[in-house]
Amino acid sequence: MTAPPAGLDELPQVLVGRYRIERLLGAGGMGRVYCARDLLHEQFGDPDPYIALKLLSEPYAEAPDASALLFSEFALTRHVHHPNVLRLHSFEVDTECRRAFMSMELMRGLGLDQLLCERPLGLPWRELRDIALPLLDALDHVHRRRVLHGDVKPSNVMLTEDGVRLFDFGLAQAEAGVLPGLAHLSRTRFNAWTPGYAAPELLDGGPLSVRADLYAVACVIYELADGQHPWRRLPANQVRDLRPPLELSVPRQLPKRCWPALRCALAFDPAARDITLGQLREVLADAGTSWRKRGR
Numbered sequence: 001m002t003a004p005p006a007g008l009d010e011l012p013q014v015l016v017g018r019y020r021i022e023r024l025l026g027a028g029g030m031g032r033v034y035c036a037r038d039l040l041h042e043q044f045g046d047p048d049p050y051i052a053l054k055l056l057s058e059p060y061a062e063a064p065d066a067s068a069l070l071f072s073e074f075a076l077t078r079h080v081h082h083p084n085v086l087r088l089h090s091f092e093v094d095t096e097c098r099r100a101f102m103s104m105e106l107m108r109g110l111g112l113d114q115l116l117c118e119r120p121l122g123l124p125w126r127e128l129r130d131i132a133l134p135l136l137d138a139l140d141h142v143h144r145r146r147v148l149h150g151d152v153k154p155s156n157v158m159l160t161e162d163g164v165r166l167f168d169f170g171l172a173q174a175e176a177g178v179l180p181g182l183a184h185l186s187r188t189r190f191n192a193w194t195p196g197y198a199a200p201e202l203l204d205g206g207p208l209s210v211r212a213d214l215y216a217v218a219c220v221i222y223e224l225a226d227g228q229h230p231w232r233r234l235p236a237n238q239v240r241d242l243r244p245p246l247e248l249s250v251p252r253q254l255p256k257r258c259w260p261a262l263r264c265a266l267a268f269d270p271a272a273r274d275i276t277l278g279q280l281r282e283v284l285a286d287a288g289t290s291w292r293k294r295g296r
Ligand SMILES: Nc1ncnc2c1ncn2[C@@H]1O[C@H](COP(=O)(O)OP(=O)(O)O)[C@@H](O)[C@H]1O
Pocket: 025, 026, 027, 028, 029, 030, 031, 032, 033, 052, 054, 086, 104, 105, 106, 107, 108, 111, 155, 156, 167, 168, 170
């Protein structure tokens, strides 16, 4: 028998008699994601039987409520359902290794974190706009479905062959009354916020909100437009100590007329972050039109 690929030692080669694990695709703060072949689909001649599987990684997988937390992520993502949100297939438990996992579409493309490494000066406006608009659409839809994402950042957005995909709802929260039976993640337990993208009020212990998600997506758009995170002069772990007034330069690839809207979305004080995702989207979309009209 051949040895399992690196990083797979603790898992069987085939989960629930159906998914043959091929390789590790990525590991974030909480999960490990593998590329797998769906042997059932393959048997019936599916020309593309490749899918992705997400399991919780140590130490989360050890927690007594690990499966419930992964199910919560699964249920929230499914509840959202949007063309620019990752599509999930199923939630399952392998009884042999006693691990829960979810199966989902295999995204083929580049994470925005990788894209940023390749493009240190940011993306030209049209390219940036083609990512920013669907990303804002996806997040706006998430909020309309009364879910807060809680972890918008470059490594949780992918530019795939089929367009932009927002994913990783591992820190998402539903508003009261939405999917009421789901388990809730205790943030203090996992200390889960991502410095650099978490809004200042979250780092101060405040609750997740629409405006916190807005701040995070504004950081991502700034970074795509400039190649650098807005608060780049300071290490990310010092962002919590920042206090206004802070000078921010206009990101180099952003049309100037879009700057007041993006700057507003980056306000430290959530009360001053007085713009909706829809309004920000409109400003970016309109700037795109006039940009083209000017013949560029
Ligand atoms: N469906 C998928 N197809 C391809 N790659 C994926 C998929 N889901 C996740 N990944 C990769 O795995 C990484 C970790 O996945 P993620 O869901 O963000 O886990 P975590 O909750 O640990 O951050 C992602 O940044 C991405 O590179």
